[in-house]
Amino acid sequence: MLLSFASARTTLVAGLTALSIAAIPATPALAWGDKEQGFVAGAATAIIVDELLKNNRKARLYDRGYTAAGPTYVAPRTVYVEPRHVEPRATTSIYATPAARAFQSYSLAERKAIQRNLRAWGYYRGGIDGAFGPGTYNAVVAYARDEGASANLRSTAGAFGLYDGMIY
The missing domain is CATH 1.20.5 (Single alpha-helices involved in coiled-coils or other helix-helix interfaces)
Incomplete structure (x- = not known):
């Protein structure tokens, strides 16, 4: 049977492709x-x-x-506790603490310097106004705790020592 021109051409192209692949050295192996x-x-x-x-x-x-399937559910146990009367604890305002009394005895410029240093050290986030409020109190307590001087805040003299260390 005679091959048509199209099939002869396809056979010729396939043969040339196979011959060119066989003739080229294995260059991809060299590129590794x-x-x-x-x-x-x-x-x-x-x-x-x-x-x-x-x-x-x-x-x-x-x-x-x-x-x-998700978290396993464990039913809580019912525990009945007899209520008992607890006397309310006397709470002390932060403004009556030795830390507040010592803070208020400083001049406005010194109080602002204390707040500025607490802010620079990352303890205080409030405004630098020289007023003793919850923000200043929490910052002073955190600073004293990190410095290992929490006991100093129990007395006015200890608080003065802590504040003097912040200012001078």
């Missing part, structure tokens, strides 16, 4: 350098680490009682 190997190693490492993190997350959720 250190950078390519590093890229593949990095991608494989990222995939492995991702799977490890997923497994760790699943294990932690399982330990907390979560499953694929």
